[in-house]
Amino acid sequence: xxxxxxPVVERIMGANDDxxxxxxxxFDAHHVHALNVMSSPGAGKTTLIIRTxxxxxxxxxxxxxxxxxxxxxxxxxVRAAGVPAIQINTGGNCHLDAAQxxxxxGELSLEGVDLLFIENVGNLICPVAFxxxxxxxxxxxxxxxxxxxxLKYPGIYTAVDALVITKTDLLPWVPFxxxxxxxxxxxxxxxxxxxxxxxxxxxxxxxxxxxxxxxxIRECKAPWAETRQIR
Amino acid sequence: xxxxxxPVVERIMGANDDxxxxxxxxFDAHHVHALNVMSSPGAGKTTLIIRTxxxxxxxxxxxxxxxxxxxxxxxxxVRAAGVPAIQINTGGNCHLDAAQxxxxxGELSLEGVDLLFIENVGNLICPVAFxxxxxxxxxxxxxxxxxxxxLKYPGIYTAVDALVITKTDLLPWVPFxxxxxxxxxxxxxxxxxxxxxxxxxxxxxxxxxxxxxxxxIRECKAPWAETRQIR
Numbered sequence: 001x002x003x004x005x006x007p008v009v010e011r012i013m014g015a016n017d018d019x020x021x022x023x024x025x026x027f028d029a030h031h032v033h034a035l036n037v038m039s040s041p042g043a044g045k046t047t048l049i050i051r052t053x054x055x056x057x058x059x060x061x062x063x064x065x066x067x068x069x070x071x072x073x074x075x076x077x078v079r080a081a082g083v084p085a086i087q088i089n090t091g092g093n094c095h096l097d098a099a100q101x102x103x104x105x106g107e108l109s110l111e112g113v114d115l116l117f118i119e120n121v122g123n124l125i126c127p128v129a130f131x132x133x134x135x136x137x138x139x140x141x142x143x144x145x146x147x148x149x150x151l152k153y154p155g156i157y158t159a160v161d162a163l164v165i166t167k168t169d170l171l172p173w174v175p176f177x178x179x180x181x182x183x184x185x186x187x188x189x190x191x192x193x194x195x196x197x198x199x200x201x202x203x204x205x206x207x208x209x210x211x212x213x214x215x216x217i218r219e220c221k222a223p224w225a226e227t228r229q230i231r
Numbered sequence: 232x233x234x235x236x237x238p239v240v241e242r243i244m245g246a247n248d249d250x251x252x253x254x255x256x257x258f259d260a261h262h263v264h265a266l267n268v269m270s271s272p273g274a275g276k277t278t279l280i281i282r283t284x285x286x287x288x289x290x291x292x293x294x295x296x297x298x299x300x301x302x303x304x305x306x307x308x309v310r311a312a313g314v315p316a317i318q319i320n321t322g323g324n325c326h327l328d329a330a331q332x333x334x335x336x337g338e339l340s341l342e343g344v345d346l347l348f349i350e351n352v353g354n355l356i357c358p359v360a361f362x363x364x365x366x367x368x369x370x371x372x373x374x375x376x377x378x379x380x381x382l383k384y385p386g387i388y389t390a391v392d393a394l395v396i397t398k399t400d401l402l403p404w405v406p407f408x409x410x411x412x413x414x415x416x417x418x419x420x421x422x423x424x425x426x427x428x429x430x431x432x433x434x435x436x437x438x439x440x441x442x443x444x445x446x447x448i449r450e451c452k453a454p455w456a457e458t459r460q461i462r
Contacts, residue, residue: 008239040271040272040273040353040376041271041355041376041380041383041384042271042373042375042376042377042380068383069356069383069384069385069386070382070383070384070385071379071382071383073379073382073383074383092356092360092386094325094354094356094357121356122271122355122383122384123325123354123355123356123357124272124353124354125300125323125324125325125352125354125357126325126354126356126357129323142273142375144273144373144375144398144401145271145272145273146273148302148304149272149273151301151302151304152272152299152300152301152302152304152305152353153272153300153301153353154300154301155300155323167375167405169404170375170401170404170405173400173401173404174401
C-alpha cells in the first residue's frame, strides 16, 4: 500500500514519526548510535552483524534488535555470538515501525552500548517508509541477487547512507558487474558510502568496522569517544 | 501494513477480490492458465520464466506480465527471448494488485496463449495478500538466500501451490541444507509441489516444464488439450 494515498495511513505515519523522535531522544540520552539495517531476505544482515561484533569486540559495545515476521533464529545466532539481542516478531507485517522498536527498548539495556543495530524485516521496499529513530540507514545488496536491483528498486538506494555489497566471495560464480552496479547506485545517490565485504573470507570487514567506529565518534560526541583508541 | 487491521483496507481488499474474480473469468474465457510468481528480489523469477519459455516452445504458448516498482529491464529481457510481455510499474508499491493486472490485460492479447506468467514485485511478504485472479501460485527460493527462510517468512510457503528452489548450481559454494529446507517447507505446507532447478546448468527444468504442461491439461480442459503431445 502506498503510504501517501490514504488519510488514515497519513495519520499512522505521523504517529510513527512522533515515536521515532522519542526513540532517537532515548538513543541520544544514552550516547548510542543506532543503525537501521535493511535488505532483501537472505542478503546476509545477521551474518554481517555477527562478523561486525567480532571485528569491533575490543573497540565498541554493540546490541541488536532483530525484526522478523516469525521465529527467533536470528536473535539466537546473535546471542550465541555474545551480543545482547531482542527479537521483534511483526506477525504478518512487512516492516518494523517505531512503536515496535520503542517496545523492544523497554527490554534492552542501553547502558554502555555504543552501537545499536536494528535489523529490519527482509524487504527492499516497505521498511524504507518507516523512521525508527535511527541515526544511520544501511542497505545490503548481495552479489547473487544480481546487479540490476538499483533499476528495479530505486527507493532504497536513495534512502540510505551506506550500502554494503555482501557475498563478494560468490563473484566468480554469478554474473555481477561490480563497476556497473557501483555506477547505477551512485547515479541514484551520489553521497552514498559503498562497502564490499565477504563474511566468508573477511574481505572488506576492516574498512566497514572502521567506518562504524568513526560514526560513533563523529555523531555521538560521547565523553568516552576520545578515550578509546582504534586498534 | 497488516491488511486486516483497518476497515478502509478491508474495503480495498474486497474490491481487489472482485477484480481478481473478473481477471480469472477473462483467463478462463481464453483457456489461459495464469500463474502468480513470487519471491525475494533476485531469486531468479525472470530467468526461470525465460528458460521455461525455451523449454516449452514447441508445446505451449506463453505470455508474461512483469511487475516491478520501476524500469522495464525484465520485460525487455522476456521480449528479447521471443515471449510477449507487458510491464506494470507499481511506483512505490510493494506488490501487484488485481486492478493493475486487469489494466495490463487490456494491452496483452490472450489469443492462443496457454500459460500466462504474472511476475510479481520481488517481495516475500506483501504480494501474498493480493489475489490477482491466478489459478496457481508459485514461489521461488534461491539457494544463496539460505535455508532458514521458511522459519522467518512462513506466510508465503503456506500460500503457494509450488516452490521452485533456484540457483542449485551454487550449492557447493554456500551453506544450504537441502533436505532440512525441504522438511521445513513440507511442515508448513504438506501438499506443496517442490522443484529444484538451475537455470545455468538446466538441471530440473524438464520436470518443472512437464508439470506446467500437465497444469494446462488438468485445469483448463481446453479443447486443444488433447491435440498437443508432450515431447
